[in-house]
Amino acid sequence: MGQILRVDLSKGKHHITPLPHDLARNFLGGLGFAARILFNEVGPKTDPLGPENRLIVATGPVTGTVWPTSGRFMVAAKSPLTDVWGEAHCGGFFGPVLKYAGYDLLIIQGRSKKPVYLQIDDGSVEIRSAKDLWGRNTAETINMIREAQNDPQIEVLSIGQAGENLVRFACIVNNYYDAVGRTGLGAVMGAKNLKAIAASGTHGVKVSNEEEFLSAAAEGYDRVLKEERLDGLKYYGTSPPLIDMKRLVGDLPTKNHQTLVFKEAEKFGCKAVEKYFLKSRACFACPIRCKKIHKIPSGKQGGLIMKAPEYESTCAFGSNCAVDDYLAILGANTLCDLFGMDTMSAGTVIAWLMECYEKGIVMKKDCDGLEMGWGESEAIVALIKKIANRDGVGNLLAEGVYRAAQKLGRGSMKYAMHVKKMEMDLNDGRGHRSMGLTQATSPRGSCHMRSIVVVDQGFAFQKVAAERYGKDKLPEICDVYDEKYKALAVKDCEDVYAIRDSLIMCWYSCGWPPVFWMKDFAIAAATATGIREFGDVKEMYRIAERICNLRRAFNVREGLGPKDDALPDRILKEPIPDGPSKGQVVNLKVMLRDYYKLRKWPNGNLTRKTLTGVGLADVADELQRLGRI
Amino acid sequence: MEIVVKLYGYLCKRAGTDSIKVTISENETVDTLLMKLSRRHSQLVEEILDPTTGELQTQYNILLNGRHIQQIRGIHTKLKDRDEIAIFPPVAGG
Numbered sequence: 001m002g003q004i005l006r007v008d009l010s011k012g013k014h015h016i017t018p019l020p021h022d023l024a025r026n027f028l029g030g031l032g033f034a035a036r037i038l039f040n041e042v043g044p045k046t047d048p049l050g051p052e053n054r055l056i057v058a059t060g061p062v063t064g065t066v067w068p069t070s071g072r073f074m075v076a077a078k079s080p081l082t083d084v085w086g087e088a089h090c091g092g093f094f095g096p097v098l099k100y101a102g103y104d105l106l107i108i109q110g111r112s113k114k115p116v117y118l119q120i121d122d123g124s125v126e127i128r129s130a131k132d133l134w135g136r137n138t139a140e141t142i143n144m145i146r147e148a149q150n151d152p153q154i155e156v157l158s159i160g161q162a163g164e165n166l167v168r169f170a171c172i173v174n175n176y177y178d179a180v181g182r183t184g185l186g187a188v189m190g191a192k193n194l195k196a197i198a199a200s201g202t203h204g205v206k207v208s209n210e211e212e213f214l215s216a217a218a219e220g221y222d223r224v225l226k227e228e229r230l231d232g233l234k235y236y237g238t239s240p241p242l243i244d245m246k247r248l249v250g251d252l253p254t255k256n257h258q259t260l261v262f263k264e265a266e267k268f269g270c271k272a273v274e275k276y277f278l279k280s281r282a283c284f285a286c287p288i289r290c291k292k293i294h295k296i297p298s299g300k301q302g303g304l305i306m307k308a309p310e311y312e313s314t315c316a317f318g319s320n321c322a323v324d325d326y327l328a329i330l331g332a333n334t335l336c337d338l339f340g341m342d343t344m345s346a347g348t349v350i351a352w353l354m355e356c357y358e359k360g361i362v363m364k365k366d367c368d369g370l371e372m373g374w375g376e377s378e379a380i381v382a383l384i385k386k387i388a389n390r391d392g393v394g395n396l397l398a399e400g401v402y403r404a405a406q407k408l409g410r411g412s413m414k415y416a417m418h419v420k421k422m423e424m425d426l427n428d429g430r431g432h433r434s435m436g437l438t439q440a441t442s443p444r445g446s447c448h449m450r451s452i453v454v455v456d457q458g459f460a461f462q463k464v465a466a467e468r469y470g471k472d473k474l475p476e477i478c479d480v481y482d483e484k485y486k487a488l489a490v491k492d493c494e495d496v497y498a499i500r501d502s503l504i505m506c507w508y509s510c511g512w513p514p515v516f517w518m519k520d521f522a523i524a525a526a527t528a529t530g531i532r533e534f535g536d537v538k539e540m541y542r543i544a545e546r547i548c549n550l551r552r553a554f555n556v557r558e559g560l561g562p563k564d565d566a567l568p569d570r571i572l573k574e575p576i577p578d579g580p581s582k583g584q585v586v587n588l589k590v591m592l593r594d595y596y597k598l599r600k601w602p603n604g605n606l607t608r609k610t611l612t613g614v615g616l617a618d619v620a621d622e623l624q625r626l627g628r629i
Numbered sequence: 630m631e632i633v634v635k636l637y638g639y640l641c642k643r644a645g646t647d648s649i650k651v652t653i654s655e656n657e658t659v660d661t662l663l664m665k666l667s668r669r670h671s672q673l674v675e676e677i678l679d680p681t682t683g684e685l686q687t688q689y690n691i692l693l694n695g696r697h698i699q700q701i702r703g704i705h706t707k708l709k710d711r712d713e714i715a716i717f718p719p720v721a722g723g
Binding site for chain 2 (some may be wrong): 026193228230231233235236237238239240241242244245248249251270271283310311312325448449452460461462463478479480481507508511513579580
C-alpha cells in the first residue's frame with residue numbers, strides 16, 4: 001500500500017501517512033481518492049482561492065507500471081472558475097515519478113506568505129523559495145529548476161503568469177506542453193503562492209500479482225499496437241483526422257457556435273499539416289505517441305518548433321474564432337502553454353468577445369483598440385497576453401466567460417457559451433447529440449471527457465454499440481441526431497471513465513477507439529492491488545457509481561441541482577443554419593429524463609436511498625444536515 | 630456525369646492519391662461506384678468492403694456530401710452529378 005504526502009504551506013510543514021486501506025478498497029485511486037478527500041475536507045464555505053482549499057495531485061494503482069497508456073495523473077480542487085467540483089487530467093511523466101518517489105497522493109493546503117516551490121525527492125520534501133521563478137513562464141520555470149539542480153530529468157509541474165495572476169482558467173503545465181488544463185487549477189496554485197512542484201523518485205512500483213499483471217499488460221500492449229483505429233493518432237496526432245471528419249459532417253463549432261460549418265478548416269486537416277511534422281512524442285508507457293511536434297519549414301517563423309495543438313485547441317482558436325491561419329493557431333496554443341492557461345476556455349472567451357463585437361455590444365475602444373472582427377488572429381495573440389497579465393480588457397476575460405458577461409451586461413450573457421460557468425469545450429450537441437447530455441451533466445462544467453460516447457459518432461462503431469448495449473438499440477444509438485438511448489450510453493461511459501480516471505489510464509485506450517473497457521480495467525485493478533474484489537466487473541461499476549454520486553454530492557452541497565444540468569440557449573433553440581447538421585437543435589429534456597432514471601436521481605435530485613445504496617450513507621447524512629436532500 | 634471520391638488518412642496512401650474523379654451513369658449507387666473504383670484501386674476497395682458479404686466494413690465511414698450513407702440508404706444510396714463522396718478510415722482524436 002502506498003503513502004499520502006500532505007504539505008501545509010501556511011505552516012511550512014509536511015507529513016507522510018500510509019494510504020488507508022478502506023480508501024483504496026472503496027475508491028480505487030486517482031479520481032476516486034480525490035472525490036472522497038475533497039468532499040471530506042473542502043466544504044461550501046471554502047473560497048477556491050483561499051488557503052483552506054486543497055490541491056490534490058493523485059495517481060492510480062497502475063500509474064508508473066508497464067500497463068500501456070498508464071502514464072497519467074489527475075489534479076482536483078474546488079474550482080475558482082466554477083466554484084464547484086474541479087478536476088483536470090494530464091499525461092507526461094509527472095504521475096509515474098511521484099509514484100516512484102513513494103506517493104500515491106499529494107495534498108497541498110494552506111498558503112505560503114512568499115512564492116515557493118515544492119521539491120520532492122523520495123522521502124525528502126522541501127519547500128523552497130520561488131523568488132527567482134515568480135513572473136517566469138512555464139518553460140523558463142521548468143528549465144530553471146532543472147538547471148539549478150543539474151538534473152534534466154526532474155519532473156516539474158509549473159504555473160505561468162496566468163496562474164500567478166489568478167486567471168480563473170489558468171492551468172498547470174508539465175514538460176512544457178502537457179497541461180492539467182481545465183477548471184482553473186493553476187489559479188489555485190497561484191493563490192497558494194506555489195509556483196511549481198518538482199519531483200524525482202528512485203523507487204519502483206510493485207504490483208501484487210506480478211505474473212498475471214505483466215501477462216495482461218503485454219496482451220494489452222499487443223492490442224494497442226495492432227489496433228488500426230489508432231493509426232490516425234499515431235500518424236497525425238489528435239487533431240487533423242478529427243478536423244477532417246468534423247468539417248465534412250458539419251460538427252465543427254464555428255464563430256462561437258453560430259454554425260458547425262467552417263470550410264477553411266481544410267487548412268488544419270491531415271493533408272495540410274503533414275508538412276510541419278517533425279517528430280512524435282509519447283507519454284510514459286504509451287506506444288501510441290499521439291503528441292506531434294511541428295517545425296515551421298520557412299517564412300517569417302521558419303525554423304520554429306512547437307507542439308502541435310490538440311483538436312480542442314485547434315478548434316478553439318481556429319473555427320470558433322473563424323481563424324483560417326494554422327500558424328496563428330499554433331502560436332496561440334504555444335502562448336497559452338507558456339503563460340499557463342487553458343486553451344479551450346481562452347479560445348471560447350475570445351470568441352465571445354468577437355461575437356459581442358459583431359453584435360455591437362462592445363466597440364474597438366472597449367477592446368483596448370483591438371480590431372476584434374472574426375478571424376483577427378493578431379487580436380487573439382494580443383488578448384492571450386492581456387489575459388495572462390490581467391491587462392485592460394484581458395482583466396475582464398480572465399474572469400471566464402460567465403463572470404465577464406455578468407460584469408459587461410448589455411445582453412452579452414446570451415453569447416456566453418458555458419455550462420456551470422465553465423467555457424464550452426469545442427463540441428456541440430446539435431452535431432453530436434449525446435455530447436449535449438455529456439456537457440450538461442459533467443460535474444466540472446462543460447466537458448466532453450467525462451462521459452463522451454463515441455459509438456454514436458458516425459456509424460463506424462455499430463458492432464461495438466451492439467455488443468455493449470444490445471442489437472435492439474440500433475440504429476438509433478449510433479445516430480448522431482437522435483436522442484434515443486443516448487442516456488444509456490452516456491451513463492455507461494461516465495461509469496467506465498470514472499474507473500479509467502481512477503486507475504489512471506488514458507482516454508485514447510478506451511474511448512476512441514475502445515481498446516480497453518471495464519473487463520480490462522477489472523483485471524488491471526485486481527492484479528495491481530491484490531484486492532480480489534476488483535476483479536469483478538460488477539464491483540467496478542459499483543465503485544464507479546460511488547464516485548459519480550460523490551462528485552454530484554459535492555456540487556449539491558455547494559447548492560447546485562438539476563437546474564444546472566443545462567446547455568446554453570443557442571444549443572437548445574438556435575437551429576444550425578447550414579451544412580449537414582442544418583436544422584438541428586438538442587432536446588436535452590428527453591435525454592436528462594432518461595439519464596436521471598438510470599442514475600436513480602428522481603428529477604435530477606440525489607436521495608438518501610441512492611447514496612446509501614452506493615455506500616455513501618455519511619454523505620447522505622451531511623447533505624441532509626445541510627438541507628440539501 | 631462525374632463525382633469526386635475523396636480519401637482520408639491512410640486510405641490516401643493505399644490508393645496513392647487523395648482524390649479520384651469517377652464518371653457515373655444514371656441511377657448509379659454507392660455500391661456500383663465502389664465496383665467501378667475497384668477496377669483502378671482494387672487494394673482500396675478490398676480494404677473497405679467485407680470480402681465475404683460485400684458489405685461496407687463497419688469501421689469505415691462513407692459520407693455523401695457530409696452525410697453518412699447509413700443515414701440515407703447505405704451502399705444503395707443513389708448518386709447524382711457533382712456529388713462528393715468521402716471515405717474515412719476509423720477516426721480518433723480529441
